[in-house]
Amino acid sequence: MIELRPFESLGAANHGWLDAHHHFSFASYHDPDRVHWGRLRVWNDDTIAPRSGFPTHPHNDMEIITYVRKGAITHRDSLGNEGRTEAGDVQVMSAGTGIAxxxxxxxxxxxxxFQIWILPDRRGEAPNWGARPFPKDARDGQFAILASGMAGDVGALPIRAEARVLGATLKAGESVTYATNAGRHAYLVPATGRVRVGDTEAKARDGVAITGLDIITVTALEDAELVLVDAA
Known part of the structure; x- marks a missing residue:
């Protein structure tokens, strides 16, 4: 199954400093058909105005992955961590028993x-945060694993879920394949560009929900930047 979820169909809330679009039910937006996709619970597409942001707030028992598309985000937390994550790079917060x-x-x-939340396989563990830059050429024409809880995914930021977050950049006309299995849930969003998945075309910021496939093939109809989550 390949289901297109056009950007225009997403939940939305504009707070002035924050223009948010929700691929899944979040805050005051609720769609009973879009509560989660397997263990993928949240995919928010956020635009944050200059010199503004989210004040201190708590989380627990959630894997929260932030993929920066443009600009940068600065993180501070109750563990004393602080870091600035730039466009194309990733940070991961395992909320565990609780973190603000x-x-x-x-x-x-x-x-x-993009802020992505994945339900953890393990609960009640100590909270953690990490970020890292990823070589941009490592994802040229192929998927690079950015965050993962899968065995053997060396070099990825760790998460506490049997899931992967991957990124790829494609030139127009290029294709990339990803091997999964039919029982898993994949969710693809082109950050930029227009792509085709099977017979389904998606433009920038559309969601493509995929299950029942062993191989996912994505073809770029324009130069494209892709983010993919593969979750149980």
Whole structure:
């Protein structure tokens, strides 16, 4: 099954400093058909105004992955961690037994990002945070694993779920394949560009929900930047 979820169909809330679009039910947006996709619970497409952001707030028992598309986000948390994550890079927060954090755009330009929440396989563990830059050429024409709880995924930021977050960049006309299995749930969003998955075309910021396939093939109809989650 391949289901297109056009950007225009997503839940939305514009708070002035934050323009948020929700692929799944979140906050005041609720769609009983879009509560989760397997263990993928949240995919928010956020635009954060310059010099603004999310003040300190708590989380527990959730794997929270932030993929920055433009600009940068600065993280601070109750463990004493602080870091700035730039466009194309990733941060991961395993909320565990509880953590409070803030996320601010301290730049003079808008920051755009995807925030992805995955339900953990293990609960009640100590909270943790990590971030890292990933070589941009490592995802040229192929998927690079950015965050993972799967055995053998060396070099990825760790998460506490049997899931992967992957990124790829494709030139127009290029294709990339990803091997999964039919019982898993994949969710693909082109950050930029227009792509085809099977017979389904998706433009930038559309969601593509995929299950029942062993091989996913994505073809770029325009230069494209892809983010893919593969979850149980």
């Amino acid at each position: 954090h803030s996320e601010f755009n301290l730049e003079d330009e808008e920051t755009t990002l």
